[in-house]
Amino acid sequence: MEIIRSKEFTASRAWGAKDISNMNGITTRLHWTNEPYQWHINDGEEVFAVLDGQVEMRYREEGQEKTVLLETGDIFFASAGxxxxxxxxxxxRILVVESEGSV
Structure with missing residues (x-):
């Protein structure tokens, strides 16, 4: 049993993470960041929940770039591809649920 106070979590570098669980190959990690990630496509589906702060999520649909501002409590679901x-x-601070070893 563990209680994690997400608002208190920090990392030594952007996108540093605390591994919370691995359930049958699905990982749950808490990330802290103050810098953008990189454009990527996950190997499978990804659930991205903003626990603290705001995140501008940029994504491509049918070749067009789109942007949405995610607030605390918002969830972004990225389907495979x-x-x-x-x-x-x-x-x-972001909770990410995805396949183990995904980008």
């Missing part, structure tokens, strides 16, 4: 990149607005 969705190209996307997260840009935090200041510091953000």
């Amino acid at each position: 969705t190209e996307h990149v997260a840009h935090p607005v200041g510091e953000a």
Whole structure:
């Protein structure tokens, strides 16, 4: 049993993570960041929940780039093959659920 206070979590580098669980090959990780990630496509589906802060999520649909501002409590679901990149607005803490070893 463990209680994690997400608002208190920090990392030594952008996108540093705390591994929370691995359930049958699905990982749950808490990330802290203050810098953008990189454009990528996950190997499978991804659930991206903003626990603290704001994140500008950029993604491509049918070749067109789109942007949505995710607030605390918002969830972004990336289906397999969705190209996307997260840009935090200041510091953000994000819970990511995805296949083990995904980008």
